[in-house]
């Protein structure tokens with residue numbers, strides 16, 4: 001069991017084999033008679049190889065990180081909203097980081113750096129893809145588990161180790177990394193550049209390297225599983241959009257994360273061996289560093305070659321989840337199934353050729369910039385197709401306003417708002433004015449941060465019954481939705497005006513700038529709104545953990561009357577997913593309100609004269 | 615009775631996964647070599663000649679690919695001893711390759727090209743070093759494969775594992791040839 005590669009081939013075609021199956025460990029499991037044999041606490045909950053348990057591990061670790069990352073933003077918002085005002089409690093908690101109850105500049109930079117790193121990578125990449133790819137891929141394509149459950153388990157444990165390293169970095173004497181989540185050199189390359197450029201940055205790099213291995217192992221498995229282990233009848237054109245989205249996300253990750261690893265390797269050499277890949281003529285504390293001949297912009301190219309696909313790695317799973325939730329709760333077929341798939345593919349391909357729109361002000365050749373403007377604006381086309389199709393899907397539907405549905409609709413709203421500001425930024429001429437202002441902060445929080453969170457919430461509310469066999473509380477869900485929806489706009493909408501007025505991002509304080517005094521009150525307002533939204537998330541956490549133990553028990557294995565395969569498994573789904581044969585698929589997943597039937601599961605054979613889909 | 619194991623009629627999922635892994639490794643080296651090109655275009659670039667030992671290493675690793683292929687062939691025909699010998703030779707050639715790399719780096723230092731000098735040299739050290747790390751990883755797996763073969767009875771089901779090993783090994787071989795040609799063309 002120690003090495004999955006030794007074992008005899010996993011048999012990808014399960015048909016004809018009824019209650020027995022051979023998994024990749026070569027053992028024959030008998031699912032008809034008893035749940036897994038030698039399961040003890042350790043193999044069931046900790047070193048589990050069951051994709052459903054691994055999904056929960058990713059989800060709960062992700063929730064822990066979301067809490068930490070959100071908390072960090074509340075703390076730095078205190079400084080932005082109430083600059084120079086003393087809050088003695090801060091000194092009590094953070095000691096030297098908040099002398100006299102005022103957050104120190106070094107602490108501020110550490111907070112924003114770790115906030116960005118944690119939310120982008122640990123929550124919205126690992127937490128989102130990790131949870132839903134693991135949970136939904138085998139269940140929705142009709143497989144017993146992932147192609148390699150062992151690698152899948154490793155993927156989680158690499159993420160766990162990355163988490164331990166990142167968390168430990170907070171407790172270093174000089175603190176965690178404080179060089180920005182993008183880790184640009186020279187700040188990130190020179191140990192003495194700032195307190196967090198030393199050990200904090202070392203931990204950051206180790207944590208990220210572990211994280212990258214985790215994503216690569218996960219991605220390998222997701223792609224292999226989707227392409228090889230689909231059940232009988234589940235052709236690519238009958239796959240739910242969730243699976244398409246998760247598949248394409250995994251491909252993006254597989255091709256872009258190694259590039260970040262390459263950038264990190266060069267950075268590590270600059271930091272430890274004294275190479276000069278990124279460093280040239282640096283003076284620090286009055287003395288010159290020996291490094292000569294490096295180029296800091298090189299790092300930006302490598303970073304954003306990953307960085308831009310990364311934002312789609314964050315948002316594509318949300319696209320998939322939202323498509324599924326919208327169709328199910330509108331009781332209507334998804335509008336433009338093929339267009340949805342093609343636009344996912346188009347977005348994924350374009351994602352690799354737009355990275356320089358993050359670098360318009362780095363002295364990029366204007367001709368090259370104009371090419372990147374064109375490619376960037378091209379993304380608007382598939383994005384608009386998706387938005388149009390989502391709206392057309394709910395249009396005149398028989399809408400069931402479950403909390404998942406509200407979040408899915410909220411997602412579409414947020415994605416439109418944030419997408420539109422992207423079009424401003426994609427124009428290099430406008431970007432000269434807007435780069436590194438709060439306009440950018442507003443843009444990426446709405447389009448990536450909030451939207452992806454909404455997709456994730458929609459997913460959690462919708463698939464919670466599948467994960468725990470119970471329902472979450474609806475009233476708390478509604479309060480959670482409305483406070484978050486309104487609060488998120490209250491936080492980020494005003495930032496657009498500040499950005500247009502030129503307020504730069506990543507500034508600890510604006511005291512020295514008369515021109516920005518007028519935004520004092522607005523900053524205070526934003527901070528209050530941020531706290532409100534943060535507390536609404538606690539409501540969600542309470543609802544989640546309370547419902548695991550005390551939620552209303554499911555009585556029906558298909559609570560949302562959905563068509564996809566995961567709802568044909570028993571309420572308490574064992575390892576192996578289906579007690580008997582694997583289901584056979586006859587139709588696409590979106591036969592809602594068809595010929596007088598409200599829904600027709602994918603396992604229902606076609607009727608006479610009926611065609612299989614869309 | 616046939617004397618060879620027939621291949622599985624479907625593409626094995628682990629082989630598929632390995633190819634995906636190879637795609638991501640290709641991206642890593644594509645990133646590193648593009649960084650090289652971008653940096654070189656900026657001037658302040660010290661030219662030097664790649665030490666001759668790297669030619670020797672290129673030959674060594676090509677031969678090791680051939681012996682790896684021999685291993686797979688022997689395995690398919692149940693030629694247990696031939697298989698062990700071929701794999702041992704492959705392993706040794708891999709180790710010789712690593713020694714050669716080390717000698718190459720020493721030769722560069724003797725030429726005055728240091729890892730923390732001009733980026734033209736640093737890139738060669740780092741890129742060949744990252745490649746060498748891939749060789750080390752391959753050798754570790756190869757060693758465990760060999761130990762299993764020596765210590766336990768012949769198990770035809772292990773064919774997949776041998777094939778995975780050979781795919782990976784051929785990949786790092788081709789990767790080296792690419793890097794070698796890349797350096798030869800670009801150093802000047």
Ligand code: HEM
Pocket residue numbers: 070073074077112113115116117119120124180181441445448449450453491504505506507508530533534
């Ligand atoms: C509670 C809600 C949130 C608030 C109040 C908030 C607030 C902020 C603020 C004010 C900044 C700018 C800091 C500065 O420039 O000095 C920032 C940066 C950032 N936030 Fe958030 N944020 C929130 C949620 C999120 C989410 C959900 C994500 C996930 C994508 C996220 C990712 C980032 C990133 C990547 C940065 C850039 C960090 C940097 O450039 O230094 N934030 N956040």
Ligand SMILES: [Cu+2]
Pocket residue numbers: 307308311354355357358
């Ligand atoms: Cu971008």
